[in-house]
Amino acid sequence: MKIILVLCIFMYIKPVEPNTHLIYLYLQTASALRYSTEMIPVYKTLAVSVPKPFVYMVKLNRPEKLNAINPIMWKEFKECFDGLSLNPDCRVIVLSAAGKMFCAGIDLQGMMEMGQNLAKYEDIARRCKFLEPKIKDYQESFTAIEKCSKPVIAAVHGACIGAGVDMISAADIRYASSNAYFQIKEIDIGMVADVGTLQRFPKIVGSDSLVRELVYTARKYPATEALKSGFISLMLDNEESLLNKSIEIAENIASKSPVAVQGSKMSMVYSRDHSVQEGLDHIAMHNKAMLQSEDFLNAVMAQAVKGDPPIFSKL
Secondary structure: OHHHHHHHHHHHOOOOOHHHHHHHHHHHHHHHHHHHHHOOOOOOOEEEEEEEOOEEEEEEOOHHHOOOEOHHHHHHHHHHHHHHHHOOOOOEEEEEEOOOOOEOOEOHHHHHHHHHHHOOOOOHHHHHHHHHHHHHHHHHHHHHHHHOOOOEEEEEOOEEEOHHHHHHHOOOEEEEEOOOEEEOOHHHHOOOOOOOHHHHHHHHHOOHHHHHHHHHHOOOEEHHHHHHHOOOOEEEOOHHHHHHHHHHHHHHHHOOOHHHHHHHHHHHHHHHOOOHHHHHHHHHHHHHHHOOOHHHHHHHHHHHHOOOOOOOOOO
């Protein structure tokens, strides 16, 4: 059966000579690095860099405000992840933060400004009409992580509070340093978390009792406990080792077929919110086309002949 499969593959693809393979790898890497220096978007509240080919680092960059999320960051967050989702030079994203902590939550100064605008309306119906699109815009800022076709690795150090938990709950993979802690803080400021934690966090952790305790008490949730309960999958000693490991994993993912990686993310997000049968039907519709992709043929051929790892075209 394996011989038949290999023969079928060779009917579609001409084997890549070693020299051609190396030249193609060099050109693709050079192209990615050139893009990283010439075409990276510039934001006021985010710092974007390319530590490795096809690996993008998005860093929360308001360290003087403990990376609290102000109205500009809400807007830029969605713009950034929407853009990277379509960027063929990006295959994986590492989400990190500058300064001594990951995120202090929502910027209360921005909340006060919203309150001043809300006070212009006396009638509750008009106030609701003003607030609803604001809340939905904020929700879309973090849903952009989930909708982004590229896997997102959240690398958390120090405190991750309130909206910071909403943010990383939308990521694909979560790592943390040993000094990290998480806090669903909204109840302490008299509000219900409304941008993703209550919808995503329970499906990640799996313990309804623990989720309700953390939400109702607003207590700190240290990295050691988060690791045991599955909210994070890896805990590193410090911020440096955290970033190094996150980039290492991202580089590994970036070496895989972007067709397979992006399709896998799409299927897992869809299947989380649908029945098993609906998920199976969904991936069958997807794969009847994607199994005809050059990525599948190149990868299977490389496995069959035990040759060099395949080099995948941009997607």
